[in-house]
Amino acid sequence: MPEETPRVRKDPGPSRRTPACRATPATQSSTASRSAAAPDHWSRALLHRWPTALALALMIALFGSGSGDLNDTVTGYGELLPLLPLLYVVVGQTGRPGVTWPALGAGTVAVLALQAQDVLSPSHVLVGVALAVLLWGTVRGAPHGRATLGIQAAGTLAFGAFALAGLAVDPELGRHLVAAGWFLHGVWDLAHLLLARLGGVVARTFAEWCAVVDVLVAVELVFLR
Numbered sequence: 001m002p003e004e005t006p007r008v009r010k011d012p013g014p015s016r017r018t019p020a021c022r023a024t025p026a027t028q029s030s031t032a033s034r035s036a037a038a039p040d041h042w043s044r045a046l047l048h049r050w051p052t053a054l055a056l057a058l059m060i061a062l063f064g065s066g067s068g069d070l071n072d073t074v075t076g077y078g079e080l081l082p083l084l085p086l087l088y089v090v091v092g093q094t095g096r097p098g099v100t101w102p103a104l105g106a107g108t109v110a111v112l113a114l115q116a117q118d119v120l121s122p123s124h125v126l127v128g129v130a131l132a133v134l135l136w137g138t139v140r141g142a143p144h145g146r147a148t149l150g151i152q153a154a155g156t157l158a159f160g161a162f163a164l165a166g167l168a169v170d171p172e173l174g175r176h177l178v179a180a181g182w183f184l185h186g187v188w189d190l191a192h193l194l195l196a197r198l199g200g201v202v203a204r205t206f207a208e209w210c211a212v213v214d215v216l217v218a219v220e221l222v223f224l225r
Contacts, residue, residue, distance in 0.1 A: 095143030
């Protein structure tokens with residue numbers, strides 16, 4: 001029986017396939033797309049978190065702009081503290097979160113006008129207005145329900161107490177009381193952002209902005225020298 005001739009394999013020669021490490025036009029295009037999308041991602045994130053960015057910019061602008069006197073700083077922040085729960089009460093009673101930012105502007109102007117005169121204490125006026133609005137809500141009814149109105153009433157009394165106590169004692173002790181009020185109001189803001197029951201009382205953008213400002217003011221008061 002004749003022997004079978006062994007088959008000789010032909011050398012296929014150098015491979016014509018594209019090396020794995022070489023980028024194809026498709027992969028180059030994908031990489032370029034990702035590189036271009038990175039700045040766009042950050043810009044979208046910044047736009048989404050604009051209240052935080054605005055709060056940081058505001059506090060940087062205000063840093064070191066005061067007289068540097070402890071008593072003046074404690075007085076200024078103490079007189080401004082009751083405005084924060086007052087905004088929650090007033091806006092909550094309107095049932096329209098969209099008026100939060102205009103209300104903040106009007107309230108800030110009112111506080112500055114009160115600070116420019118020596119007849120009425122700004123903190124006493126703000127606490128009195130808040131109590132009047134709460135009384136009105138009790139009689140007229142609350143858009144978010146009586147339970148939410150009760151929560152706002154408790155917040156108004158608590159933050160008003162921190163402000164009035166901080167203004168009544170020695171500035172060294174007062175700054176810690178006022179700082180505690182501002183910090184706890186930052187927690188209050190976060191509660192309105194995270195808890196469904198409290199959602200919609202004020203604009204979410206305001207609650208985020210206010211939380212950042214509140215915490216930074218508290219830090220400034222504690223470490224003020």
